[in-house]
Amino acid sequence: MPKQGRNREAIRFGFRSRICPALILACLFSTGALAAEGEGISVGKPSALRELVPATQLERQANTEYVSLKRKANSQHALAPEDYPDLRRLRSIAERIIPFAERFNQRAAQWQWEVNLIGSKQINAFCMPGGKIAFFTGLLEGLKLSDDEAAIVMGHEIAHALREHARERMAKSELTNLGANLLGQLIGNGKYADAFKTGGNLLTLSFSREDESEADLVGLDLAARAGFDPRAGVTLWEKMSAANRGAAPQWLSTHPSGPNRIRDIEQHLPEVLPLYEKAAAEKPDKR
Secondary structure: OOOOOOHHHHOOOOOOOOOOHHHHHHHHOOOOOOOOOOOOOOOOOOOHHHHHOOHHHHHHHHHHHHHHHHHHHHHOOOEOOOOOHHHHHHHHHHHHHHHHHHHOOHHHHHOOOEEEEEOOOOOOEEEEOOOEEEEEHHHHOOOOOOHHHHHHHHHHHHHHHHOOHHHHHHHHHHHHHHHHHHHHHHOOOOOOHHHHHHHHHHHOOHHHHHHHHHHHHHHHHHHHHOOOOOOHHHHHHHHHHHHHOOOOOHHHHOOOOOHHHHHHHHHHHHHHHHHHHHHHHHOHHHO
16 A cells, blocks of 8 residues: 555554563463354454554544545545545445444444545555545546445455454564564674664565455455445456556555456355345345
8 A cells, every 4th residue: 555545554653562571472372352253254363463552542543644634635625525426435335334344343333434535546545443444536436446346445445444454563563673672682782673673574564465365355245245246356356457557556566466366356256145145135226
C-alpha cells in the first residue's frame, strides 16, 4: 500500500509499546481468541503476539490518522460528498459485509465503522484498525469495479483489520528492535545496535505475504456471506494484472497479482460458493 493506504496497516503512528519479558511469555503461551469455525473459510487463531500492542490505543491513533486524511482530502475537494453515487454504493456494500465481521473478531461490534471515497488516481483501498475504510476513485472507477469486485476488495481490507495484522506486525517489530538493541549493546557496547536493528526490520517483511493470503481468504468469506459472488475475486485480479502491465498500481506493491493468486482463490471457491448461494437465495432482491 502507498503512504495513505499501507501506512494504516503498518501504522506508522510513532506508537511505541513497552515490552517486558513477563508479558512476552504470557503472549507466547496464550491461547488467543477463538478462531472462526464452521462452514466457510476456517483460519487459525490470530497471533498472540498482537496482545503486546493495546488494541484501544492503536484504534484511537488510527482514528486520528483517518480524520486527518479526510480533512486533507476535503481541503483538496477530493472527499466525495454524501450524495455521491459511488460513495453510496460503497456504503451499501459495507452495510451488507459488516454484520459478518464479528465472526472473525468480536471487537468489531464495538467499532465505529466509516466508509469514504477519495478522488485520486491511486489504485488503492484500506481499512484501518477500528473499521475506518477508504477507497480511491482510481481503483473503484478507474478499473470499473462491479459491486461484487468492490466487495472482494472491501472484504480483503476489512479482513486485515479483523485479523489485527497491524497489531501483530507492530509487536513483531517491537520484539525485533528489542532483540537488535540488546545484541547491539552486547557487541561493541552499543556501537553496532543500529546495524543490527536495520537487519532485523527486514526480517519482519516476510509476514506481509502471509497476511495478504489470509486476508484474501477471509475477504472471500465475508463477501460471500453478504451475498456477493466470490468468483469476482478472479475477475478482480485479472483487472489488476491488466493494469499492472502498464504502470504498476500502488496497491500491487503489497498485493502481488498473477496466476498464483488467482489459483489460490479458485482453490477456495468451493468453500465459499455455498455461502454465496445461501445468501442469494435468502435475499434475492439484493442481487
